[in-house]
Amino acid sequence: MKFEAPVAVTEIAAYIGAELVGNNQLMAAGLNEIHKVTPGDISFVDFEKYYNASLQSAATIIIINKKVECPEGKALLVLDDPFSAYVKLVKRFRPFEPATKAISDTAVIGEGTVVQPNVFIGNHVRIGRNCLIHPNVTIYDHTVIGDNVIIHAGTVLGADAFYFKKRADREVIYDKLESCGRVIIEDDVEIGAGCTIDKGVSGDTIIGRGTKLDNMIHIGHGTVVGRNVLVAAQVGIAGKAKIEDDVILWGQVGVNKDLTIGKGAVVMAQSGVPSSLEGGKVYFGSPAIDAREKRKEISWIKRIPEIWGKVKDLQ
Numbered sequence: 001m002k003f004e005a006p007v008a009v010t011e012i013a014a015y016i017g018a019e020l021v022g023n024n025q026l027m028a029a030g031l032n033e034i035h036k037v038t039p040g041d042i043s044f045v046d047f048e049k050y051y052n053a054s055l056q057s058a059a060t061i062i063i064i065n066k067k068v069e070c071p072e073g074k075a076l077l078v079l080d081d082p083f084s085a086y087v088k089l090v091k092r093f094r095p096f097e098p099a100t101k102a103i104s105d106t107a108v109i110g111e112g113t114v115v116q117p118n119v120f121i122g123n124h125v126r127i128g129r130n131c132l133i134h135p136n137v138t139i140y141d142h143t144v145i146g147d148n149v150i151i152h153a154g155t156v157l158g159a160d161a162f163y164f165k166k167r168a169d170r171e172v173i174y175d176k177l178e179s180c181g182r183v184i185i186e187d188d189v190e191i192g193a194g195c196t197i198d199k200g201v202s203g204d205t206i207i208g209r210g211t212k213l214d215n216m217i218h219i220g221h222g223t224v225v226g227r228n229v230l231v232a233a234q235v236g237i238a239g240k241a242k243i244e245d246d247v248i249l250w251g252q253v254g255v256n257k258d259l260t261i262g263k264g265a266v267v268m269a270q271s272g273v274p275s276s277l278e279g280g281k282v283y284f285g286s287p288a289i290d291a292r293e294k295r296k297e298i299s300w301i302k303r304i305p306e307i308w309g310k311v312k313d314l315q
Contacts (some may be wrong), residue, residue, distance in 0.1 A: 001180040001202050007228035009061055009075050012042065013200070015092070018063065018077035018083040022070035028061055028062055031089055031180060035240065042089065044082040083165050086177045090202075094180040097123045097141060105238035106208040110147065128187065140199065146187035152215070157184045161239060163201050177201060178302070181222065186210075192217065192233070199296030201239075208245070220257065232269070243281060254286075 007026035013020040015271050034050070037043050037059040041223040044063035045054035046216070054062050061075045062081040070076045079085055103109075103121045110129035115121070120138045127133070130148035140158025142287030151157070181200025183189070185207045192215035197207055200222040208227040217231055220239035220292070225231075230248045237243065238257035247261050250269040253260070262279025272286030284291040 001033070001090075001094055003028065006040075009077075012061065012089070014159075016063070016077065016079065016088055018079040018085065018141070019067070020075060021067060021078055022075040023073055024075065026060055026075050029088070031093065032059070032202045033200075034059065036200070042077075042086075043088040046082045068274075083175065083177065090178040090180045090225075096144075099123070104141075113160050116153075135194075143185075143199075145184060145185045146189070146209070148188045149185055150190040151185075152168070152191060152193040152195075154193050155191050155197075157197050158167070158199045160255070161198050161201045161240070163221065173227045179221065181205065183207075186227075189213075195219075198239070207259060214251075272308075 005030055007029055009020065011024040011139045012022055014026055023243060028042050032041040032043055034043050034054055034057055037057050039058050039060055041059050041241045042061040042063065043057065043059040045051055046065050050070060050298050051179050055071050061077065063077045063085050064274065065080055065082050067078050074137045075239055099122060104123045104125065106123045107121045107125040109127045112130040115133045116135040119133050119134045122139055124141055125139050126148065127145045129252040130147055131145060131149045133151050134153040136154050138156045143158045146168045160179040163177040163194035165177065167173050167175050168197045179201050181203050183197050183199050183205045183212040186209040188210045189207050192212045193217050195217045196215055197205060197219045203222055205219065205222055206224045208225055208229065210227050211225055211229040213231045214233040216234050218236045219225065220237055222240040223237050225243045226247065228246050230241055230253040232249065234252045235249050240258050242260040242272040244261060245265040246264045248266045253267045253273065259276040261273065261277045265277050266282045267273060267288055268282065268284040268291060271284050274287045277283055277288065282291040283289060285294040
């Protein structure tokens with residue numbers, strides 16, 4: 001998320017009650033997770049094993065829970081609970097805006113777009129030309145939709161990321177990381193009925209141009225889906241995955257977080273994808289492997305009773 005105007009690091013430090021170490025002349029441009037940061041961004045880290053990755057990232061200002069050597073030109077904001085400090089900043093710079101009507105006055109809807117009954121369009125949403133939004137679609141604040149997009153009934157765009165920190169010393173142990181990202185739907189996309197596409201925690205969840213989604217699909221926070229991708233019904237894609245152009249995911253495929261499925265890959269129905277897949281191949285199984293190898297494996301498994309019977313006959 002980018003701020004509407006740069007904010008002085010000294011103001012940020014005072015607001016969250018942090019000790020400022022390093023360059024006190026910096027201006028913050030926005031908030032971002034470590035894998036999405038660009039120069040000028042604020043990020044946070046609260047586990048020592050991630051300190052080095054955070055300090056060496058593009059982030060200019062880092063909220064951290066231990067005083068360490070500050071990289072040249074950057075600033076550290078040191079306090080006990082970086083997670084809560086980050087949430088406090090999200091709530092300040094992107095506060096929740098209650099809806100006052102079904103289609104917000106701040107929404108921009110392009111020429112030729114048809115919005116069917118019972119659609120909710122939140123604050124600061126932008127929808128392009130010649131789109132068709134079917135009944136009971138919910139479009140959360142700050143979502144961006146391109147031209148010639150079709151969204152079928154009951155789909156939800158922009159719900160919060162499923163992102164929580166475990167606090168073992170509390171009765172309610174899961175602490176929510178507030179989301180301030182967006183959903184971006186590019187031109188010529190079609191989204192089926194009953195789909196859910198979560199916004200990024202701080203960046204964007206993106207569905208690329210020409211991609212077609214079937215019914216009852218879930219796409220997690222910060223996922224980037226490329227162009228001309230086909231996704232069949234009941235597929236689930238976890239957060240921060242990258243699905244490259246021309247990929248096909250058939251029904252009930254499950255995709256783990258933080259991985260890449262390469263361009264042109266095809267994943268057959270009911271497969272599970274726990275790690276990155278090379279493009280241009282067909283995959284099947286859980287864990288998904290080359291479909292030809294999986295078919296050989298299944299063939300041998302089917303022969304186990306026969307082979308076992310022959311072994312027993314030799315005994």
